[in-house]
Each structure stands twice: as C-alpha cells, then as structure tokens.
Amino acid sequence: MQLTSILSVALCARFLACYIGFVICRWIYRLSPLHPLAKFPTPSRLACASQWYQFYWNAVRGGVYLFVIEKWHEELGPIVRVGPNELNINDPAFLNVVYSHKFERYGAFYNGLKGPVDSFMGAPAAEHRVRKRIFGPLFSVANIQNLEESMRYFIEKLANLVSTTGKNGQGVEISRLFGCFTTDVVSEYMFGRSFDCLETNLDSRPYESIMACKSFAWWIIWFSPIVHLFDLIPYRIVKTVAPKALVGITDLIDLSTEKTVEFTRDPVKARSMTKTDHPIVLDVLLGDPNSPYSRNPKWAIGDGIIAMAGAVETVGPTLIAGIYHACVNPLVQRKLHEELTLAFPGGTKMITAAECERLPYLVAFIKEVLRKSPPLITRIPRVAPKGGTTLGDVYIPEGTIVSMSSYLMHHKPEIYPKPHDFIPERWLATTPSSPEEKAWMPYSRGNRICAGIHFAHTELHMTFAFLFLRFKMKLHPENKLEDINAFVDMISRHGQRHLLVSVEDMEN
C-alpha cells in the first residue's frame, strides 16, 4: 500500500516536471528567432512568452490590456505582437481584409463568449452559414421597418417615465430606464412577449444580470472549459445555485425556452397568444417544421438569448453615452433640438425613422457617439488562412490570430483630429470614401458583421430624436464621477453605468 502511494507520488512528480519542462521549452521557442512572429515588434517579452500576461491585464487588473496596446501602437506602429500567437493591427487599410471571409473567427474566443449557450455566434463557419441564412433576413431593413410602431410604443413609455421621475428637479437614473427599455423592445420582437420591464416598476433584472456577467467576462472566457461543464449539470440545479445577480439571465433562459417549446408544439396557438401585429423572430425560425431550427430547437433558444444580450448590452450603453455627451456639450444638445424642432414642428407624434435618418446633425451625432464610445471595444480576433497571407507587403503566417479594435481605430489622431473630443461636426461633410468612414467600425465588418445593425440604427435614431425634441437634459449633481468616467474593456465597454440626469420637459 505504502509502495503504491510512493509510486503514485513519484509518477505525479514526473508528470509535473515534464509539464514544467514543456512550458519552459515553449516559452523559449516563443521568444526565439525561430518563432514565425519573431520579426514583429513588441515591447514586452512576457506578452510573447505567455497568454497569462493578457490574463493579468484583463482579468486581474480589470480590462485594461487594450490601453496598454494603445501605447505600444503609438511607439511601434500599426502592427504589434500582443500575444504568443497574436498580432494587433491598427490600420484601416487592412480592415476589410481581416474581416473578409478569408479569415475565420478565432473559435476559442467566441466559444468562451457564448458560455454554455448554443448560439450561432460560436458556431463553426458551415453551421453559422445555415443559421444566419434564416436568422439574418429577420433583421433586414424591410423587416425592421415593420417594427417602427412597436418601437414608438416603448419610446413613448420611456419618455413619459423620464418626465414623471424627473419632476421637481429629481435626478432620473437614465441608465436604468435604458436598460429596461432596450430589454422590452428586443424581447417583444424575439418572443412576441415583452419582459415589460418599463411597466413592472422598472424591473431591470435582465439588463442588470447582463451587466453583472460583463464584470467577469474575461474570467468566463479564460476558464470557458469549466463554464462549459455547466452543460453537464441539470439546469434546475444551476438555477438554484446561481448567484442572485444572475437571476435576470435565468429569467432570459426561461423565457426563451418556454417560448421555443410553445412555438415548436403548436405554432398557430403560440402565435395567437402574442399581442403583436408584426412577424416575430421565433415564429419565423420555428414556423416551418422542416427548417433546421425546428429540427434543433436548442438553436432557437440559444439565438434568442444571444440576440437579446447582443441588443441590450450595446444599444443601452450607446444611449447612455449619447445622453452623457449631449449633457457635457450643451451646444451639441441645442443644435439637435433645433434641427428636430424644424423637422417635426408638430412634436414627437410626427417622428418617423425614415425622416430621422435624413437629419444631418442627428446622423452625425449618432456616428460620433459610436466613434467615441463604441459599445464593443475589445480586440475582435480572426485567424490567418491556410498558407498565410499578406497585409500590404507584410507576410502573416498561417494560423496567426489577427485582431483589431474599434476603440483603437476610432482614436487615431491622423484620421480623427482631437480624437478624445466629442465633435459631431466631423461627420457633416464625409462621403463613403472619406478616411473617417473607412475607419469607422462599431459594428465590425465583413460577413460576420453585427446581425442587428438595422435594428440598432432605427432604435437609436428614433429614441434620440424623441428625447432631444422633448427634453432639455443636464448632468445631475449627485452623479458619481467614478460611475461616469470609468471606461474599461470587458469585451464591451464597461463604464458610464449609472447616469443621473436632470430633465426639463418642454412638452409640459
């Protein structure tokens, strides 16, 4: 017995020694001139030796690796080695190449991001094509036009709440209202039943939970194999032991599952139970019993959850950022109000999405919000194709992870002079071939560009138009500066979380 324990301890020690030897050899190789990325500049040997370097800056220090990389680009130029096998590129000339179909998504990142949810975001290329062919058209310009009335209904509700909560100079926590609003709008389109967060005493649980998940986004990605183990545990148990902060996510899973089951069992009955008069996503995904979604109901559940999360964590923070910039730049707010008053002399009832999208200052304002404060700021990773490729005259070896970031691109002073200032005017005279337009990438690019781009576009134009026509807004003195100035890379931009504004309702 004793002998077996001694033998097993010796075996473990041998394994450990072998593993340590392997890690050390790998470090040496990664730092040696033999490594395919050896010729690329980097100021940090630690970053090239081990992935743990980025783990330290992103997970331990809280999403600041991007800002370290920003400094490296200033010193070393547009292509920098930022990991053992990763190059970060900060040159708009390569944007359309890196995000073309030639470069695959970096699976480990997307797999980590989606957690245990079976969504097309983390699906391999062939499956992604099948799913997106069905899912994508639901978010086309034509389909989003059908949603205008539904969006108007929720925007009016939002505006009335802003007005009543802001009476007598009270601060309106606009961030919470936007969380509720964006959840309601997208859940109604996905499931035919809104979460009714604006109705039910501002129950912003789904939004708060999505934001809570973001706080440990890098830990989830890093330890994604452990997160995937949750797949093996019955959902009932996961739900019981899940921390309270995540209860909104379980609400979301429950609604997506419940509705998928209803639409799979009896689509006609399920459709008749919805209150909407526009088509809804689940109905279309599951309407045909022979469609790939009907054969894999888990796809519908997963895509429902991911589209909800994708919509809430992006449009909400963009609305918050827009209100923030308009409050600290009162002249911008005045110009918006003047343009909207001229366009809609009869007040908010006259607002249409098509007319909003023709208003030059409003369009420039939204472009500038998405430039200065893009919601997804992280490095979006792709993998160099088989046989390698060239970017300009630089050879990129096969299998290299190549990443770019909207935040870095949008703050290049040679493209956007005074990049840290908020200047909507910079967009007033641009054309599609202007450098500003070519480098603008809040929705990413290529065949895996944001699926909800038209949805977001309409929601942002209409909501800002309603709010700036009806209200004059100022930052409330009780704002905490750490809330509005914090700005870190938790995949999406994490900051400006609790924004308090004072409002003057010009319709009263």
Ligand code: HEM
């Ligand atoms: C201001 C608003 C938004 C911004 C800036 C934004 C940005 C992005 C970005 C950068 C990506 C990653 C693309 C990539 O990996 O290359 C993405 C993907 C995605 N977004 Fe959005 N998004 C927004 C709103 C929305 C909305 C409203 C929805 C749904 C209603 C949505 C649904 C999705 C989906 C489903 C994907 C995955 C696409 C795929 O894997 O092919 N997004 N978004």
